[in-house]
Amino acid sequence: MYKIRTNRGEIFEANKETLLQILQKHGIYVPTSCGGRGNCGRCKIRILEGKVKSDSFFGISEYEKAEGFVLACQSFPKSDLQIELPAQLITVSERIALAKAELIENIFKTQPSLLSPLVEKLHLKIDPREALADFENLKIAACRTLSISRKLAAELSDFLRQNQWNITLVLSEDEIIDFLSKRLYAVAIDIGTTTVAMALIDLEKGRILDVATCYNSQINYGDDVITRIVFAEENPHGLNVLRKCIVDDINALVNTVLLRHEDGKIYCVILSGNTTMCHLFWGINPKYIRQEPYTPALNYYPVWRASDARLLLEAQIPVYTFPSVAGYVGGDIVSGVLASGLYNNEELSLFIDIGTNGEIVIGNREFLVTASTSAGPCFEGSGISCGMRATQGAVESFKYHRESDSFEIKVIGNVKPQGICGSGMIDIVSELFSNGVIDQKGKLLPDRSRHIVFSQLSRDDSRFIISSDCYITQSDIDNIIRAKAAIYAGVSTLLEEMGISEKELKKVYIAGGFGEFLDVKKAIKIGMLPNFPEERFIFLGNTSLTGAVLCLLSKELWKAANEVAQKMTYIDLSRSKKFMDEYISALFLPHTDWERFK
Amino acid sequence: MYKIRTNRGEIFEANKETLLQILQKHGIYVPTSCGGRGNCGRCKIRILEGKVKSDSFFGISEYEKAEGFVLACQSFPKSDLQIELPAQLITVSERIALAKAELIENIFKTQPSLLSPLVEKLHLKIDPREALADFENLKIAACRTLSISRKLAAELSDFLRQNQWNITLVLSEDEIIDFLSKRLYAVAIDIGTTTVAMALIDLEKGRILDVATCYNSQINYGDDVITRIVFAEENPHGLNVLRKCIVDDINALVNTVLLRHEDGKIYCVILSGNTTMCHLFWGINPKYIRQEPYTPALNYYPVWRASDARLLLEAQIPVYTFPSVAGYVGGDIVSGVLASGLYNNEELSLFIDIGTNGEIVIGNREFLVTASTSAGPCFEGSGISCGMRATQGAVESFKYHRESDSFEIKVIGNVKPQGICGSGMIDIVSELFSNGVIDQKGKLLPDRSRHIVFSQLSRDDSRFIISSDCYITQSDIDNIIRAKAAIYAGVSTLLEEMGISEKELKKVYIAGGFGEFLDVKKAIKIGMLPNFPEERFIFLGNTSLTGAVLCLLSKELWKAANEVAQKMTYIDLSRSKKFMDEYISALFLPHTDWERFK
Known part of the structure; x- marks a missing residue:
């Protein structure tokens, strides 16, 4: 190699x-x-x-x-x-996450008592008593009960004598995970349906050292969770194929960050992902999640080991998994609610995670309700002709000038446009709609712009041309409208079910890979977000990863995450007539009920 | 195969x-x-x-x-x-252990509350709540917290649905070890330096189903613990070679008993053995046991797994290991003290385990002291020209008639003598000494018997002929005398150190492979056992195995075994001048101090 x-x-x-x-x-x-x-x-x-x-x-x-x-x-x-590499190249998702690094560091700087990593070190200077065995002497020096693996027990006696009875243990609760040999690192992993993100953490300093991301290579077997579940169920080795995809992805990411940080060793792993992704990662068939009543095999995962996960780390390294709430509200949302702080707020807030699924949480420190809608992967760049993630070459914003039938675009990295990312899509649909280039149903009106190439053969293939390499088709626009409708319908149905008026919602947290670049006015204009005052919106980026990092660094927050999962009540919109009505109404731009978006 | x-x-x-x-x-x-x-x-x-x-x-x-x-x-x-097989063939060690089976069954019949195996089954009929995941429904039905392995979690959903939500769990404390598919069996294993014995247990019925024994194939690398430790230390792969020997032996025994009992599955393993044997089994180098202050890596073993042990059972099966007291008083003695009941007696008792090492325990419910002497493997048939275990063909008793210079022998299985087992050796030395065929130093006197073949070249090679295939040499006799001297000196030194007179000792428990056949009078005659009234002696056979079976069947007794280990105070005879003096005096038949054996 x-x-x-x-x-x-x-x-x-x-x-x-x-x-x-x-x-x-x-x-x-x-x-x-x-x-x-x-x-x-x-x-x-x-x-x-x-x-x-x-x-x-x-x-x-x-x-x-x-x-x-x-x-x-x-x-x-x-x-x-x-x-x-070409000069301007930097992965934007890395930039996002590294920005969060400061935020996280500040939390532990201002509340140092919160810093108590899931895995800790303990230095011992042992004064051996002759009548005792080595391990018993070690336990006495530690003043606590400890358990040890066979492998480490076999190394203990020589290690103690070679180091003059000085030893630094790496502990996970009462278990000795390893004898410390390198810096105490850990990784937090967000397994998205489309994107996988990993943060390398220095557990002692409470800092993010590095971030790496990649596509979830399960994409080759389906864009969303349902197609993956079907693939796992219907193919003889489907489950193992999907498991291998995500485990290989993660092993490659681990390798990447470790090659850049050779002074440390990974002693702990924490995973956050939706219910299906976590099942697939652990090789548990998610098939019953697709069948009524949509039951996961488990919501609360024991702390299994790197060897159980087939991760290329020391066998006994603990792997924590965020608890899920239901088949379609997973640990990523629990992690997100934790990272947002919503669960601790006195006032009512709304949390929306826009990924391949759109999950919604409403609540405060008293209660939490949640629902899920299938937004599809379009905002992550998948299923759209020129869709791409928010990286180098992506059109991230779009401004149309009606008078001159011309437009301006902003491309990440200021290069020639390669494709369109989620925020760009929302901008394009919003601008084209505001300026009458598409109608209320999202249909391209060829006589309104010279940039439209109309296809007689297939209206779906008609397109608005942005550059030689970059365009958006009728079918893409329809996809985007379906996605925004799902999110809006989810929010409005949940609010109605709970009898909560928009005035009561003091904050709206927006999470998801593209959260930070989203132009909220335009998202409201197309009827994706409810028509709240702009100042209530707070953009959080990848909260699933942020929450995972926080829990890795704090036993207290990990406990809180489990309490959040316990507390959350899942409402199944798929069985709700109200949701279907809302969804159909939301398939218009911005909505059949104009009043809501005045 | x-x-x-x-x-x-x-x-x-x-x-x-x-x-x-x-x-x-x-x-x-x-x-x-x-x-x-x-x-x-x-x-x-x-x-x-x-x-x-x-x-x-x-x-x-x-x-x-x-x-x-x-x-x-x-x-x-x-x-x-x-x-x-030839008609009379039956392995005597199997007969011994099977005899103990009744004893053990009676314990649990008379005290049924004591029966609480280390691994238990729990049947559940689950009434699934729709809002919960399968594993959470299972925990609610069980009314307790439970942990589950990744592998079983992956099997759970299908299993529940295929069995109409009926499931029988195999539990080790709060951990699900397996879903019950066959009868709930377990094995207790005594790893002796010379002999390995295994009992297959029906955990539900509290019964021994089968017993199998074999030589410890580490014998090829040394007769006693010291030579094994040296081999493990001085050869590059020595530790692994010895580990593989004993693990292979045990896997073969497991295979043997399972082939005879295909209706069951082994869900738990318990091991009893001396400190070095347990270290070698777990692949832990015992080298510091040989160096002052004779320190084991650990005395209290966590419950490791079949996969850690390389046993050919399901990976997650728990393997319990009896705690040791010191480098030379191991879990086999803790198990023996438990089996004997000595730890629960009000009166003072003495416990002697005669194996390759001779371990001694004195005490009652208030205190326990213990010491170890290196008897050597001769009573188990090793290191003696025609030595063998107490199986088919072994001379087990010997009676000499002075007048006719003739003798009678009893051979196990009533076949032609193949060799001499421990009880036979003691009989022979005792009879030859009583009748003046050997002197007080154990030297063969050629003019006293026509059965002696005197070797001019090497006096050590002079021999007393029993049959064409069976004899005892001068060197064998010297070995036997050294072994009996070590045992006697250990007992007398320990009694003296503790200031205990023989009158105070109400019971003397004799354990070891040959315990049941030992003629106590003759053992006293050669000065191996102290000169107590015969009725105080109780023969227990392989108490290490019996104790292991008891603990497998009773959490309470397993707890008691750990308390016994905690309670035992080890006295190091190797540093005692008194012991050396006693040993040298005991190299005579019966002893330099005749008074003691009047």
Whole structure:
């Protein structure tokens, strides 16, 4: 296995994939518009040291070739490499999460008593009594009962004598997980249906050291949880295939962060994800989640081990899993509610997590109710012709000028647009609707703009052209409207069921990968969010990951997370006629009931 | 792998060994005097069904050959076999242990409240609530907190639905070990330095179902614990070699008993053995046990798993290990003290376990002191020219007639003598000494008996001939005297150290493989046991195994065993000058101080 070092200091391991695939796997989005077929010439990177085998140099000049430029999609590593990435490249999801790092650090700086990691170290200087065995001497020095694995028991006697009876234990409750040999690190993992995010944590300092993200490679077997459940159920090895996907993804992420932080060792793992993702990760068939009454195998997971998970860590490392509430409200929402602080508020608040599913929570410190709607993966870039995650090359905002029939776009990284991310989609639909380029049903009106290419053959294929590589089709717009309708209908139904008026809701927390870039006015304009005053909205980003980091660092918060899960009452909208009515009404822009959005 | 069925109903698995080796491995001693070289013609067995490949038919007539007789030592299975063993063959150690079975059954019949196995079953009929996950419904039905392994969690949902929400859990404390599929069995194992014994237990009925024994195959690497420790320390893979020996032995025994009891499954294991044996079994290097201050890695073992032990059982099956007291007083003695009931007596008692080590305990319900002496493995048949375990063909008693210079012997199974077991050795030394055939130092006096063959070359090699295949040498006698001296010196030193007079000792429990056949008068005559009235002696057999069975069946007794270990004070005789003096005095027959044995 070769090592690939980037000019930004990242280190990856190469296997038989192309450089493009390796970089993408580690969340580095190198621009390409041909999908890696070697005929757009855009995924140029420069090899500073080492050898690659390149199958094509399409679009690379002789001068560039002499300088070491190759096409990432056509090049295979043949030695360790030092490579230079295009200058503006930075993964936005990393930026988001690293921003949260400060927030988390501040929590533990201002409330130091809250810092009590799930796994801790304990230094002992043992004064051995002759009549006792080594392990009994250790327990006396620790003043507590302790359990030890066979493996560590076998190493104990030599270790104590070689270190003059000094030892630093890594403890998970009363169990010795390891003898400390490197810095005490841990990872928090958010398993999204579309995206996987991992944060590497220094447990002693209470800090996020690094973040890595990748697509959940289960995507190859279906976009949403239902198709994955069906795949796991209907294929002989389906469950194992999906399990292997996510476990491999996580092992690759762990590898990535550890290569960049070789001074530490991972002694604890915490997982947050929706109910189906957690089942698949643990190799538990989620099939009954799809059948009425939508029952998970378990909501509260024992603390299993890295070896149970097939993670490539020491076998006995504990793996915590966030508890779920129901088949369609998972640990990611529990984690999110924890991270938002909603569960501790006196006033009523609303929490919306917009991912592949849209989950909604209403409550305060007295009660919590929750529901789930199937928004689909479109806001994460999946299922949309030019959809992509909020990374380099994504159109993240869009402004239309009616008079000149022209538009302005903002692209992440200020490069040529490669695709459209969630916030861009909302902007486009909102602007086109406000300016009459689409009607209330979201249908493109070809006579209103020269940018529309109308398809006689299939109206679904009609499109609004943004650039040569980037457009939005009628079918994409319909998808986006269905997604926004699901979210809005969920919120309004839940409010009505609970008899809560919008005035009572003091805060609206928006979570999800694209939360921070969302233009709330435009989201209200298309009828995705309820028409509340703008100042009530608070954008939180990936709260599932944030909550996981918080719990990793605090036994107290982990306890609180379990209490949150216990407290949450799930309301099944799929059986609610009211929800169906609301949904159908919300399939209009912004809604059949204009009054609500005045 | 072929299966071999005997006419007694045992079933063994065949590998590449000879039939003789396979049978011996399973504790069935087929007579042989050539050591399996194929030239004594005595290990005849009959093949009723199946094919064998025989390298020689020495001593088998054409008629016998036609009837299916072969030499066990020269025959290799080539198919499944049905064999007929010689009629009188029964392993005595099995008989001993099976006799104890009744005793144990009676304990639980008379005190039924004591029966609370370490692993129990719990039947549940679940009435699932729709809002809960399957595992949460199960916990509610059980009215308790429970933990579950990943593997079982993955099986739970289907299992519940396939069985109409009826499930029987196998529980070890609060952990679900398995879903009950067969009868609830467990095994108790005594790991002796020389012999391994296993009892298969029906946990529900509180009964011993079967017993199997074999030699500890570590014997190939040394007779006693010290040589094994040295081997583990000085050879690069020594520890692993010894670990594999004992684990393989136990796996073979498990296989043997399970083949005979296919209706059950083993859900729990309990181990009793001396400190070094337990360390080796768990792959923990015992090297510091040999160095002052003789420190074990641990005395109290966590409940590890079958997978940690490399036992071929379900990975999560709990394996309990008896706590040790010190480097040279192990869990076998704790188990023995429990089985004897000494720890519960009001009056003072003495407990002596005569195995490869001789361990001694004095005490009552108030206090327990213990010491260990290195008796060596001679009473178990090792290190003696014609030594053997107390099985078929062993000389178990010996009576000498001075007038006629003749003797009578009793051989187990009433066959031609193959060797001498522990009780036989004590009889021989005692009778020869009483009749002046050996002197006070144990030296053979050639002019006193025509059965002595004197060796000019090496006096050690001089021997008393019992039969063509069976004799005892000067060196054997010296070994036996050293062993009896160690035991006696241990007892007398400990009594003196504690200031206890023999009158105060109301009971003397004798444990060990040969306990039941020991002629106490003769053991006193040679100065092995203190000169107490005969009625105070109680013979208990393998108390290590009995205690292990008791604890497997009773949480209360397991708790008591741990309290016994806590309570026992170890006295190190190896540093005692008094012990050395006693030992040297006890190297005479019966002792330099004749007064003690009047």
